[in-house]
Amino acid sequence: MSSASRKAESPEYPPLAIESVSKHFGGITAVDDVSLSADVGEVVGVIGPNGSGKSTLFSLAAGGQKPDAGKIRLQGIDVTGWPTWKIARTGISRTFQIPSLFLNMTVRDNLLAAAVEGDWKRARERMERTLEMLEISHVVDNLASELSGGQQKLVEFGRVCVRDPKVILLDEVTAGVHPNIRQIILDAIQRLRKTGITFLIIEHDMEMVKEICERLVVMDQGKVVAEGDFETIASDSNVQQAYLGRT
Numbered sequence: 622m623s624s625a626s627r628k629a630e631s632p633e634y635p636p637l638a639i640e641s642v643s644k645h646f647g648g649i650t651a652v653d654d655v656s657l658s659a660d661v662g663e664v665v666g667v668i669g670p671n672g673s674g675k676s677t678l679f680s681l682a683a684g685g686q687k688p689d690a691g692k693i694r695l696q697g698i699d700v701t702g703w704p705t706w707k708i709a710r711t712g713i714s715r716t717f718q719i720p721s722l723f724l725n726m727t728v729r730d731n732l733l734a735a736a737v738e739g740d741w742k743r744a745r746e747r748m749e750r751t752l753e754m755l756e757i758s759h760v761v762d763n764l765a766s767e768l769s770g771g772q773q774k775l776v777e778f779g780r781v782c783v784r785d786p787k788v789i790l791l792d793e794v795t796a797g798v799h800p801n802i803r804q805i806i807l808d809a810i811q812r813l814r815k816t817g818i819t820f821l822i823i824e825h826d827m828e829m830v831k832e833i834c835e836r837l838v839v840m841d842q843g844k845v846v847a848e849g850d851f852e853t854i855a856s857d858s859n860v861q862q863a864y865l866g867r868t
């Protein structure tokens with residue numbers, strides 16, 4: 622490893638730093654000069670009205686889309702424009718609003734396929750640990766297509782966890798799930814953050830945001846319009862305008 626790479630992986634760099642990124646789709650500015658960084662073990666909520674650019678920001682960070690401007694750094698390493706698989710191997714992994722499972726494969730094979738993507742070592746052990754943490758051992762031999770919507774969300778989250786990432790991006794992972802499953806997801810996030818994993822969470826469930834996020838970043842029309850803890854954000858006039866619309 623070069624001295625530059627060693628330095629880049631040292632603790633002086635945040636696990637994820639998004640620096641002045643922008644993304645346009647034709648005439649639409651989906652993300653407009655957004656900067657955001659997250660520390661080791663931090664849970665950052667990304668909130669904002671529909672169409673404010675949250676999912677696009679995740680795609681830029683995880684490699685699904687290339688920014689038109691700005692940089693994405695993982696532990697100081699510039700990964701801007703890298704393909705998703707290469708960014709995933711560097712330590713960032715995301716879920717999608719609609720789970721992207723292999724529906725004709727079992728839960729076991731869905732998890733194993735994700736576990737071996739980056740590294741074959743201890744893949745089964747990582748899978749077993751994930752099954753237990755997300756309480757889905759009893760459906761391990763079921764096809765993904767046989768699961769409830771909530772269980773599919775758990776497996777989608779599981780496919781992220783088995784990769785042992787340093788940064789996890791969760792896109793509305795609890796939307797529409799049963800309260801028991803929501804609690805399993807909340808407990809898993811708390812458990813993983815204590816091991817130093819950093820989370821960015823897109824969430825419309827304000828109870829969950831309040832419970833789990835140390836810091837919130839509010840987006841509106843592609844821009845960050847407010848940042849702070851839940852109480853600060855709840856009383857911020859820019860946030861109220863973003864959600865209620867401008868007069």
Ligand SMILES: Nc1ncnc2c1ncn2[C@@H]1O[C@H](COP(=O)(O)OP(=O)(O)OP(=O)(O)O)[C@@H](O)[C@H]1O
Nearest residue numbers: 646649650651669670671672673674675676677678
């Ligand atoms: N692939 C695309 N092509 C064209 N426009 C896009 C594309 N992806 C997103 N957009 C547009 O970019 C803007 C931001 O969308 P994005 O999905 O990032 O918002 P969001 O905050 O995640 O919304 P939601 O909460 O509804 O998921 C919207 O105007 C959307 O229509």
